[in-house]
Amino acid sequence: MSFREKSAWITLITILLVAAGYVLHVPKIFEPDPGLWELHVVALMTATFIVIEVVAHVVLYLRFPKDARTPKDERERLIDLKATRLGAYIYVLGSFVAIVAGSHASGLAAGVWVLFAFVIAEIVNYTARIIYYRRGV
16 A cells, blocks of 8 residues: 555544534534534534644655655556546535525534535545556556
């Protein structure tokens, strides 16, 4: 398994863990007066994501310093481009759905739908990277 595939695994698992923690608080957002607690949860989950990512990547870098410094080859660049393109399509589709769904809800709920579209797009992006690394694009 290459360094960048390990990095993609770290990011995918972190996104799934943080998103699962956030989803536990989403039902409150659709109440008539949700309050500021949900914004605090977004900030807390963002900080949690950053801390987990930094710590995991530092550990990965310390375990494989030579692999971490290796520049990307053409195959890795192609994998990045293909996975990012797929994630971008998902984000555009999800944002459109968020706009339609958000037009019948509060502004905060619309923001949550856009955030949800972004999270799904990133899950697709990193899942595609892992699949492309495994298949050998």
